[in-house]
Amino acid sequence: MKKYDYVIVGAGLYGSVFAHEAKKRGKKCLVIDKRNHIGGNVYCENKDGINIHTYGAHIFHTSDDEIWEYVNNFVTFNRFTNSPIANYKGELYNLPFNMNTFNKLWGVITPEEAKEKIEGQKQVLGGKTPENLEEQAISLVGTDIYEKLIKGYTEKQWGRKCTELPSFIIKRLPVRYTYDNNYFNDKYQGIPVGGYNKLIETLLEGIEVKLSTDFFKIKDEIVAISDKIVFTGMIDEFYDYKFGVLEYRTLRFETEFKETNNYQGNAVINYTDSETPYTRIIEHKHFEFGTGENTFITKEYPKEWEKGDEPYYPVLDEKNSLIYEKYKELSEKEEKVIFGGRLGQYKYYDMHNVIKAAIERIKEEFK
Known part of the structure; x- marks a missing residue:
């Protein structure tokens, strides 16, 4: 027994x-x-x-x-709703890509105008079937969104050039022609x-x-x-x-105490340029609508996993x-x-x- x-x-x-x-x-x-x-x-x-x-x-x-x-x-x-913000060199955009994003980027007002803009930019591919992540992204959202909001972030996250990454990683990018900043489509x-x-x-x-x-x-x-x-x-x-060893990407976290009741105004802000070394800043109190005098933020730095590191992304x-x-x-x-x-x-x-x-x-x- x-x-x-x-x-x-x-x-x-x-x-x-x-x-x-x-x-x-x-x-x-x-x-x-x-x-x-x-x-x-x-x-x-x-x-x-x-x-x-x-x-x-x-x-x-x-x-x-x-x-x-x-x-x-x-x-x-x-009732927390995930509505991340993208920061590209000080320009702020709503995620996932929706009418608020398109309006800020191009000044377009209607879904029709936004679609037209994206369709026009997709033409750089000349109708070819995407062979890597870069081409896949452009085929979905055009060149402007790819350059500002996808390229730098993705290359930091995976430690590889977008042209070297397989297209399936972003087969389904959420693209909405509504003014809806809710990242998830889920019921709950x-x-x-x-x-x-x-x-x-x-x-x-x-x-x-x-x-x-x-x-x-x-x-x-x-x-x-x-x-x-x-x-x-x-x-x-x-x-x-x-x-053999299975590979992962891992993350290094830097958490800082801030003497302010509101550091960035949102739970998650992604840094999508390639110069900023971290991919995002999380301000934890916003997950639970905290009202205290101080706050904590965490910067996320992706890196290649080595034995002994915490494995995150297969x-x-x-x-x-x-x-x-x-x-x-x-x-x-x-x-x-x-x-x-x-x-x-x-x-x-x-x-x-x-x-x-x-x-x-x-x-x-x-x-």
């Missing part, structure tokens, strides 16, 4: 939902995490009453009624009242959690005490990189996809290990999709 039915490696969204659902079904779970806190990348650090999104902005959005109902069992969400969006920690704490209520615990240092011990392992870390690390090119397929094949033969989440499945996951994947896996487990 093993001590635990499931040992869950990683106290992020996937691991916490899985643990909660398994406990509900009478299973004994242990959750371990190498960090000194629960919540994975949605963890918030509270300073001066402001929830600081430690690992970058997380805005919950979904059109899935079931998932929205599910998360609302644990927390109440506020918001931030948990009191921050994401509240959501994770409620999910993990009554479940044993061990922090600052590195799975790889106690792997044999974990195998000995558990019936099954749910692994949400990097799949290539689990297999000791036997087929580099989903052909080379990495082929490597991942080999690991996936191995993982499917495991009878005692379940791989889940962004790192376990080498996938760029929005939060609602992570939750959905964990619930679906639970249903599979407890047919």
